[in-house]
Amino acid sequence: MNTHVHADHVTGTGLIKTKVPGVKSVISKASGAKADHFVDHGDKIHFGNLFLEVRATPGHTSGCVTYVTGDADGQPSPRMAFTGDALIIRACGRTDFQGGSSEQLYQSVHSQIFTLPKDTLLYPAHDYKGFTVSTVEEEAAYNARLTKDKETFKTIMNNLNLSYPKMMDVAVPANLVCGIQDPPPKI
Numbered sequence: 001m002n003t004h005v006h007a008d009h010v011t012g013t014g015l016i017k018t019k020v021p022g023v024k025s026v027i028s029k030a031s032g033a034k035a036d037h038f039v040d041h042g043d044k045i046h047f048g049n050l051f052l053e054v055r056a057t058p059g060h061t062s063g064c065v066t067y068v069t070g071d072a073d074g075q076p077s078p079r080m081a082f083t084g085d086a087l088i089i090r091a092c093g094r095t096d097f098q099g100g101s102s103e104q105l106y107q108s109v110h111s112q113i114f115t116l117p118k119d120t121l122l123y124p125a126h127d128y129k130g131f132t133v134s135t136v137e138e139e140a141a142y143n144a145r146l147t148k149d150k151e152t153f154k155t156i157m158n159n160l161n162l163s164y165p166k167m168m169d170v171a172v173p174a175n176l177v178c179g180i181q182d183p184p185p186k187i
């Protein structure tokens, strides 16, 4: 299940599909990418006794989603949220290219992530400082960007001065798009 697609990533889904027959790739419809299965905000992906709820969290890209473990009986407690690049521990995804919007990202995190129960475990896609997991309570208190008011957040995001991602312009074969590679690569 992919949280988003970005030009500097070559998704691992294609490789997993070659190793585990029957695996289906998932991504949001809003991502514009190709996959076996497309999801929208509010959808639930069931597996075994569990499910993940899809929450649209655009802003890093317009198609970003966060996957949240369900709140029904039998679901793990505390809940877990896989935030992709929307929320990074003590930070967040950049908003300066490919459909990024700091205004949208602020709204996404505050309405879809910070409203989850405060003990919800947060697992982002990236970490640059050695962290692996946080909680809603910690990020709502200590996130260096997202605890600010919206205008301050936008100013911070406009002045990150991050370097251009190294892999951004690496050519990706046209037939490799979000886990659909036809024919499959030889491993």
Ligand SMILES: N[C@@H](CCC(=O)N[C@@H](CSS)C(=O)NCC(=O)O)C(=O)O
Residues within 6 Å of the ligand: 006, 008, 085, 091, 092, 093, 094, 095, 126, 128, 160, 162, 163, 164, 165, 166, 167
């Ligand atoms: N130096 C890295 C790129 C780092 C980077 O831009 N990371 C992105 C997520 S991947 S698009 C990001 O949103 N970072 C936010 C931040 O505050 O660092 C490289 O060259 O690959």
